[in-house]
Amino acid sequence: MYTFVSCDIFDYHPYDGKIKGKTNVNAKNIERITESCKGLKEFKFAFISDTQRWYDETEDVVKDINSRQDIKFVIHGGDISDFGVTKEFLWQRDILERLNVPYVCCIGNHDCIGTGEDVFQKVFGNPNFAFTAGNIRFICLNTVALEYDYSNPIPNFDFIENEINYSDSNVEKTIFCMHCRPYDDQFNNNVAKAFEHYVLSCKHIQFCITGHIHRTEIIDLFGDGLMYYTCNCIGNREYYIFTIKDNGYEYEVVDY
């Protein structure tokens, strides 16, 4: 009888939004990241993206990252789910929970299908969030404008402006993370240049990391020197490792 009650054997609807297990993952993990990177000026982090319906490959990337001792945390570039189905978020969360290091998730366009965004908010948190790791401010944005109408500002310039004005003596540099980069099909391309202007206003902006297009691409998108690193999907078994140095940074495309 105990297993009968405790197991999630009843399914009310694929989009029911019934959540079992850990919620508010990003906020909980941000605390751990800030703590473990405190005072660091040099550290490594991994960036994975587009893990939708590639559970086996996600499982493998978790194992690959766990086999390294030098990664401080992992950022997921969005598209956790393929259909926005509630169970997909929980399956992916449960795989990512096996990481030895904390992780945070950005929102992708697939995560907005049906009740997906509601579930994302509950399981991971607000789609716009920022955190400090060592001397770097990571600004993670919802950039999937095609999924919303004008009642939701995507990208949210007020949020970016708050971050521009964010004053913390520990913060010396900024990195942006988002699912879609400017000029992708999902981005609000009317404000692409304004967005770039805001990004460049952030304290010592280093680079931007994105996903969505399912291939690795490194490009100076606006010809202004700011690099956009686009991460391959996990189905193609590639991810990034960025090494933050006191003076600059290095990146590695990992094929696993």
Add this chain to the structure above:
Amino acid sequence: MRLLIINVIFLFFVGIGISFSQTLDSLDGDKVHKISYYENRIHKYREGWGNVIPTYFKAQFAGGMGVLSLGFGWDYGHHDQWETDLMFGYLPKFNTRKNKVTMTLKQNFIPWQKKIGKEYSYNPFICGLYLNTVFSDQFWVKEPDRYPKGYYGFSSKIRFHAFIGQRFTYNIRENKFKHWKDISFFYEISTCDLYVVSAFTNKDIRLKDILSLSLGVKFQIF
């Protein structure tokens, strides 16, 4: 809903057919007992509509169509081995923004029946398919126009489910308080298209992750 519409159209044409043949019959001139054209037409009309009166009601818990679904349906076939249900389900909002109502069109197949004494019977295997749709503006049948054609390539609003299960029936005796002909209790193990697609390409998603249980009761009227 579509079944009903087809039935109504069918009845309409049957009605026209009957009225035509009746005109021919009345020309023969049966003078002993003459049923008027109108009476006959109304009789056939009532009889036709009588065929679409649901023969049972059903209530089902879970099964991917809401927490609780209520509906009615029709059984047919030589051994009443086919059943078609139309159900409406209630889905509370849980962690989403709105409560929702769903609608299900369900086809059941009940190939075998075993009698246990006079009052009980048992169906060792039932199976079927159902289509579920959810009434909410968060979902679409076809992607809205703002997306490039075939952007997501599936419908978030319509789900296909398949199930297998078993059923146990209590045939109510005449001398007891009789409101229903019989009452059946059933359980079903089901899954839906999006779960199957997810499990199909991943070892990590097991059968137990995509199967779920639902419980139901059927009240047979006649």
